[in-house]
Amino acid sequence: MIQESLKKQLITENGFNWSCETLKYVGGVDLSFSKNHPSIACASLLVLDFQTLDVVYEDFAIVDLTVPYVPGFLAFREAPVLLELIEKMKKSAISSFPQVLMVDGFGLACHLGVLADLPTIGIGKSLHHVDGLTQTRVKQLLQANEDSSSDIIPLIGDSGSTLGAAMRSSEGSSKPIFISVGHRISLASAIEIVKVSCKYRVPEPIRQPNADIRSKSHLRKHGLS
DNA sequence: GCGACAG
DNA sequence: ATCTTGTCGC
Helix, strand or coil: CHHHHHHHCCCCCCCCCCCCCCCCEEEEEEEEECCCCCCEEEEEEEEEECCCCCEEEEEEEEEECCCCCCCCCHHHHHHHHHHHHHHHHHHCCCCCCCCEEEEECHHHHHHHHHHHCCCEEEEECCCCCCCCCCHHHHHHHHHHCCCCCCCEEEEECCCCCEEEEEECCCCCCCCCEEEEEEECCCHHHHHHHHHHCCCCCCCHHHHHHHHHHHHHHHHCCCCCC
């Protein structure tokens, strides 16, 4: 199976020579779907200056997706076009090529990280039910941890492995975000980077593409939308 | 009681 | 993904 083959190549420890202090460019990828035509999407890759959270690079691609969305197999639908955008930027030798990439979805982050050979962090706005993880279980853990110092709890599956962490990025928010172990990065480092890049609930590298594409497609709603 | 499940 | 509902801030 392709997923198992890729899993063997997954590295869950830091494989980079920079630290949070020297991290300069953090990327984000996302797909935004057309309301009218469900198979048409705008894929985006953008890069933020980690210190200022300003967007320093952006690229888009309009695609017609033929692979359907199947829970657990998101990467087969979304990874190809995202990989294209990454390769294109890499080929262009643009100086702001990201040192780490944020990706929507747990498995997609791992999948894309291995294929692009890039450190990736998975960001989830909702929980992917896998390995015995449930919404209620996470809620209970966060509830129990409410008085404690940390707003971050590890997500440990039935298999005993740590798949990521749930983090309440805004005070009092009942909806946490989910940070997954990606590729070539440790969960601890991933959490640090996400914390710093959170202006709102969703970290900027993931939030910005949505806002940007919105305006872009709104601007060109005459042609495609 | 129904439906649960990244995007 | 998108939609809906609820809460809060403008």
